Amino acid sequence: MLKNHSDLIYAHSLAVGVYASLIARQLGWRSQSTLFKISMAGLFHDIGKKEIPKTILEKARMDMTQEEVKIYESHTVRGKEILSQVPGIPEEVVFAAAQHHESMAGCGFPFQIPRFRIQPISRLICIANEFCNLVLKSPNKEDVSTAHEALLKIYTYKKEDVELSFLKALMEIFNYPVPADLLKLSKSKDVA
Ligand SMILES: [Fe+2]
Numbered sequence: 001m002l003k004n005h006s007d008l009i010y011a012h013s014l015a016v017g018v019y020a021s022l023i024a025r026q027l028g029w030r031s032q033s034t035l036f037k038i039s040m041a042g043l044f045h046d047i048g049k050k051e052i053p054k055t056i057l058e059k060a061r062m063d064m065t066q067e068e069v070k071i072y073e074s075h076t077v078r079g080k081e082i083l084s085q086v087p088g089i090p091e092e093v094v095f096a097a098a099q100h101h102e103s104m105a106g107c108g109f110p111f112q113i114p115r116f117r118i119q120p121i122s123r124l125i126c127i128a129n130e131f132c133n134l135v136l137k138s139p140n141k142e143d144v145s146t147a148h149e150a151l152l153k154i155y156t157y158k159k160e161d162v163e164l165s166f167l168k169a170l171m172e173i174f175n176y177p178v179p180a181d182l183l184k185l186s187k188s189k190d191v192a
Pocket residue numbers: 045046075100101
């Protein structure tokens with residue numbers, strides 16, 4: 001259903017919440033409050049995009065001018081500002097909006113923060129976001145990958161950027177053969 005939904009950003013956001021929750025459960029995270037925050041973080045992580053011109057959202061990153069890249073990347077900071085003004089939004093959800101494009105290698109955006117400063121729920125949203133960008137249509141891309149193709153692409157090109165124990169959990173969910181270097185990883189503890 002999400003693959004064919006006409007509102008692509010909505011479908012993407014909902015899917016990120018669903019896949020992030022599935023990864024969390026695969027990791028053994030059972031706290032209802034944590035799972036609630038994860039779903040909410042998925043739903044709201046891209047809320048800052050509501051203020052980004054459609055013409056920019058429809059462009060592939062490599063076709064954007066420097067100025068357009070700056071505007072696009074600002075959806076993270078704007079999302080944080082919007083969510084932090086809403087009473088009752090958990091701080092992890094606010095962080096996820098701000099941090100979901102950061103990288104475990106410290107080379108993401110907007111602030112290139114190092115791994116230890118990226119919160120666990122933000123790391124979950126980060127990998128679920130990468131996965132959903134590949135398996136679902138987006139405003140700037142029509143073609144979609146299967147789950148296994150997407151996992152291979154993340155493992156091949158984005159391994160440095162994502163939390164590897166989360167990538168392993170996502171592979172397990174889809175019965176994808178886990179590569180030897182990920183097999184030794186243990187599950188991280190529940191964050192709650
Ligand atoms: Fe985003």
